[in-house]
Amino acid sequence: MRKLFEKIVQWVLTGSGFVTSIVILLIIGFLFTEGAGLFRGRVIEEGYVLALNKENPVSRLTAEQIKGVFDEDIANWKEVGGPDLPIETFRLEDVDRYFSEEELGPQYERAGEAIVGWVEEHSGAIAFVPRVMIPEEADLHYIEDRTISPAEVFAGAEWFPTATPAPLFGMLPLLAGTLWVSLFAILFALPFGLSVAIYMSEVASERMRSILKPVIELLNGIPSVVYGFFGLIVIVPLLQQGFDLPVGESGLAGSIVLAIMALPTMITVAEDAMRSCPRSLREASLALGATRWQTIYRVVIPASMSGITSGVVLGIGRAVGETMAVLMVTGNAAVIPTSILEPLRTIPATIAAELGEAPAGGSHYQALFLLGVILFFITLVINMSVEYISSKNK
Amino acid sequence: MNKAIFTIFFGVCCCCFSVQAQRIKGSDTVLPLTQELSERYLREHPSSEIVVTGGGSGVGLAALPENTTDIAMASRRIKFGEKMKFAQIGLTVSEVIVAYDALAVVVNPTNPVDRLTREQLEAIFRGKITNWKEVGGDDRKIVVYSRETSSGTYEFFKESVLSNKNYMSSILSMPATGAIIQSVRQTKGAIGYIGLAYLNPYVKALAISYDGGNHYALPSVENAFDGSYPVVRPLYYYYDAKKEAQVAPFISYILSQEGQKLVREEGFVPVKRDDEQEERSKE
Numbered sequence: 305m306r307k308l309f310e311k312i313v314q315w316v317l318t319g320s321g322f323v324t325s326i327v328i329l330l331i332i333g334f335l336f337t338e339g340a341g342l343f344r345g346r347v348i349e350e351g352y353v354l355a356l357n358k359e360n361p362v363s364r365l366t367a368e369q370i371k372g373v374f375d376e377d378i379a380n381w382k383e384v385g386g387p388d389l390p391i392e393t394f395r396l397e398d399v400d401r402y403f404s405e406e407e408l409g410p411q412y413e414r415a416g417e418a419i420v421g422w423v424e425e426h427s428g429a430i431a432f433v434p435r436v437m438i439p440e441e442a443d444l445h446y447i448e449d450r451t452i453s454p455a456e457v458f459a460g461a462e463w464f465p466t467a468t469p470a471p472l473f474g475m476l477p478l479l480a481g482t483l484w485v486s487l488f489a490i491l492f493a494l495p496f497g498l499s500v501a502i503y504m505s506e507v508a509s510e511r512m513r514s515i516l517k518p519v520i521e522l523l524n525g526i527p528s529v530v531y532g533f534f535g536l537i538v539i540v541p542l543l544q545q546g547f548d549l550p551v552g553e554s555g556l557a558g559s560i561v562l563a564i565m566a567l568p569t570m571i572t573v574a575e576d577a578m579r580s581c582p583r584s585l586r587e588a589s590l591a592l593g594a595t596r597w598q599t600i601y602r603v604v605i606p607a608s609m610s611g612i613t614s615g616v617v618l619g620i621g622r623a624v625g626e627t628m629a630v631l632m633v634t635g636n637a638a639v640i641p642t643s644i645l646e647p648l649r650t651i652p653a654t655i656a657a658e659l660g661e662a663p664a665g666g667s668h669y670q671a672l673f674l675l676g677v678i679l680f681f682i683t684l685v686i687n688m689s690v691e692y693i694s695s696k697n698k
Numbered sequence: 699m700n701k702a703i704f705t706i707f708f709g710v711c712c713c714c715f716s717v718q719a720q721r722i723k724g725s726d727t728v729l730p731l732t733q734e735l736s737e738r739y740l741r742e743h744p745s746s747e748i749v750v751t752g753g754g755s756g757v758g759l760a761a762l763p764e765n766t767t768d769i770a771m772a773s774r775r776i777k778f779g780e781k782m783k784f785a786q787i788g789l790t791v792s793e794v795i796v797a798y799d800a801l802a803v804v805v806n807p808t809n810p811v812d813r814l815t816r817e818q819l820e821a822i823f824r825g826k827i828t829n830w831k832e833v834g835g836d837d838r839k840i841v842v843y844s845r846e847t848s849s850g851t852y853e854f855f856k857e858s859v860l861s862n863k864n865y866m867s868s869i870l871s872m873p874a875t876g877a878i879i880q881s882v883r884q885t886k887g888a889i890g891y892i893g894l895a896y897l898n899p900y901v902k903a904l905a906i907s908y909d910g911g912n913h914y915a916l917p918s919v920e921n922a923f924d925g926s927y928p929v930v931r932p933l934y935y936y937y938d939a940k941k942e943a944q945v946a947p948f949i950s951y952i953l954s955q956e957g958q959k960l961v962r963e964e965g966f967v968p969v970k971r972d973d974e975q976e977e978r979s980k981e
Contacts, residue, residue, distance in 0.1 A: 375824075375863040395862065399778050412782050437782070466847045467864050477867075536877065541884045550839040550887050553870060632877060635870040636846075647870050657846040657873055663756070 332680070339674035342457065345667040346449050347470050354447035354469060355423055355431045355438065362386040363448050367456060370447075370470040373430060381428060389428040394419070395468075396433050420444060432469040452667070457674070463638035463649070465658065465668040473671045477638045479678060481555070481648035482624060484641050485634065488559035489566060489623040494616065496563070497570035501612070504571070505578040506600050517575075524568040532632030535561040540633055547645060553635030555644045561629045566619035573618060577611020578604055610694035617690040624682055627652040651675045719747035720948060724758020724771030727850050727893075728933045731797060731964050732771055738960060739951050748948065755850060762936060763789055769945055770936040773799065773850045774857070790939045795932040796952050798967035800894040801855060802917035803929070804879070804901040806886050811835040813905035813914045816928070819859050822889060825866030830887060843878050843890035844869045851875075854931050855891050891929075894922065895965020922967040930967065 347367050348354060354370070356362065362384060365373070372378035374393050381389045399408070399415060402422060408415045416437035423429045423444055430447075438444065452473065460474020500520070504513055536553075539560055544552030581604045589599040605612070635647025636657070655672050662668040722732055729752040736748040758770035759780050776793070784791055803819065805811060811833055814822075821827040822840055831837045844865055845852040856862065872878045875892050882888040883900040894917055897903055905914035908928035921927035935952075937945045951957050958968040 371864060396778050397862070412778075412785055415778075415782070434782075462867055464864055464867070466853075536880055540881075544885065551841040551870065551885055553881060631873050636872070637868045637870050639868045647868070649871075657871070 335673055335676050335680065338670055339677040341665075342473065342667060342670040342674050343452055343454060345452050345670060347452055348447070348449050349469055349471075350666075351434055351436070352432060352469060353435050353438065353449070355420075355429075355433060356445045356447065357423055357427045357429050358443050358445045359427050360386060360389075360445055363445065365447050367452075367470040367472050368460075368462065371462075371464065371467050371472060374432070374469065392426050392429045394422065394429060394431040394433075396437075416442075457671070461640055463654075465662070465671060471667060473667070473674075475671075475675060475678065477640045478649055478651050478654055478675065480640050481634070481638075482650040482652070482679075482682070484644065484648060485555050485558045485562065485630065485650055486620060486623045488555065488644055489562035490616070490620055492559060492563035493566045493570060493619055493623075497567050497574065497616070497619065498612070500567070500571045501574035501578060501615070502600060502605075505575045506596075506604065517572075520568050520571050523564070524572075528565065528626060528628040529632075531561050531565055532629035535629060535633035543645075549645055551635065551647060553633055553647050555634060555641055555646060555648045558630045558634035558648075558650070559623075559644065561633055562623040562626055565626060565629060566623050569622055570615045570619035573615030574608075574612045577608040577615065580611070581607045613690055613693050617686055620686055621683060624686070625652055625679065627656045631656055651679050655679075719749050720769065720945060721767045722748065722750045722769040722771060722935075723753060723761050723767035724769075725755040725773040725850060725933070726752045727773040727799060728771040728796070731933070731961065731966060734964060735952055735957060735960060736948070738956075739948060742951075743947070746947075759936060762791060762938065763787055768937060768941060769948075772934045772936060773931060774854060775932070775934065776936060791936045792939045792942065794935045794937075794949055794953075795969055796935050796949070797933045797958075797961045797969060798922055798930050799933055800917050800919075800922040800927055800967055801851065801858075801891050801929045801931070802894055802897050802903040803889065803891050803906060804882050804897070804903050805889050806882055807900070807902045808886055809835060809902065811904070812902070813907065815907045815911050816859055817910070819906070820861065820863070823855075823860055823865055823869070824863060825868065838887040841885050841888045842866070842869050843881055843888060844871050845875070845878070845891075846871050846873055851891070851893065855929075858929055858931070859891075893965070894919065894967070919962065919967050933966070 348370070354365070360381065362381060365384060369378065369384050373384070373391055374395075376391075376393070378384060379391055381387055381391060394402070399419070403415070403418045407418050416433075416439050419431055419433055420438060420442040423431050457473050457475055459476060460472060461476050462472045462474045463477055464472040504516055508516065535557055539557050540552035540554075542552075543549060543554060543557055585603055585607055586599055589603040590596075594602065630650050631653040634650065634653065636649045636653055637647040638649045638654075639646070641648040655675055658668070659672050662672055722736070729750065732750050736750055740746065740748060755770075755772040755774050758767060759772060759776060761767040762770045763784060776791070803814070809830070811830060814833060818827065818833050822833070823842055823844070825842075827833060828840055829837065830840055842865075844855075856865065870881070872881060872890075875896050878890040878892055879896060879898065879901055882890045892901075897917065903917050905916045906927070906929060907914045913926065915921045915926040915928070917927050917929070922930045935945075935949060937949075952961075953969060961968045
């Protein structure tokens, strides 16, 4: 009977281990398949074409050029390698402005012809219309549609996921923003976290520690939105006045908030590691005539190095993946940051803000999953470096 | 007299269709208004059933031909492409404007600028004008706040003020209207846009002109109501014309005096005066 019970417990334990691993692998697989779908997507919105007058020799436009054309920043065909002709843009949404109801027909069956006619008449025209609307015999010239290339995505500096006709998925600003904010957050949190951990484990009296420890653990229980709101209302105006900035929402505000959020994890884990340093080591050090500071610096810290690093890395992990607080204080401007005092946009904030409205299965949705994949790799690299460091210190 | 006949007619309709739940789906902007209205409506008509869900204007309109909703809420007009799709499967949709929503462009209260034209706004939000002195203000950098791309307000502002062009890439996007107000309040060079209902004394609303500076109007329910304030979007209900009888009682409740009073309480702009409203419900 007892043996059977032990067997069952063993099965349950093995089973839960397997199930967890499989679920994790499935989630990662899902993330990767959705993310990779982006590179099968087309530059121009699904089911649409960009039609030109047949006299126009231009047949290749990058997504950025298409955006420039429809934003009227590029006003002449010669800027994109065509003839010297002013560009006239046409969107399907403008159709009622150009044509009357009679011209379009009661069920809009003549809309395609009307648009084709318009493009044929205007030599500098570019029309953004659904493929099915264009009659087969129409004599028009089309912009070649390509699949989205990895270079455009990973090296692109512009993030315009909802631009029509060609959305831009340049992830460089988001990646740079994430790394930049996390780096500064760690720079702020590391000295503070370590000193508090050392103070609590080595210097503070038993009474002091019994007060401090719950207070610091309390910080961990505060929801991140609250940190975000605190940052927006207190830190942002402070920075704005302190540095005389035109705008207070900046990478610095984000990294300060993240540093505060990373502190409790870092302190708790590092302190536990130092406290579990064997008593015999300390006593040996003191017996050799080392002072208290020498003991901390030469014996306790090296002995608990792996625990301290894992505390730091857990802190970094929290900083890199944090969403809500960053979303509220960094300003979310998708530009590559040149200083920490500028607004920037991080990957988690982008996913959180945009995934809700991105149509499932579309390019925007897949691009957000790809951002998730990038975030996954950042965390993976951090975790692996920790394993490496702690194995070296043993 | 006419009104009485209509009340009876709708009353009968109510009885006929009370068994089937009405499904309303679509724009998140209209969602709170519809929820509030349907709650009141259900209090008066306990036998009927209404299910309201959000998801965005596009989601609601896509659900109409699939017959997974009876009414689609939309904070924008139906797109030509969507109309084409409906026309292909022989679906004719009816359109009702249930309320209007005005957008206010706000700046910091210390900013001396108090009016802008649409062209100036377009240049500011596209990053072509970057200093307040170019539009008659102090020598100060303009800090432009916008909503996230997922917001319908973002799309409407882009369509109406930017004439479908893209915002500049260095625009600061905030997750909520409250965050925009907070930031504009504490940033001297800030400009942003918010729904009329959110306007408060901590930010200053600008008078806006869409005719090159001939007429400026401040955002208010009155100005939006009489049409002098230009940044106003209608909020629509779309439904299959064949199901008119089924959805009519609820829609006529919204357009009634009582419904429109509630629209106003929720911070939206009511549709029409009473006499015109009856015209509409007769159609």
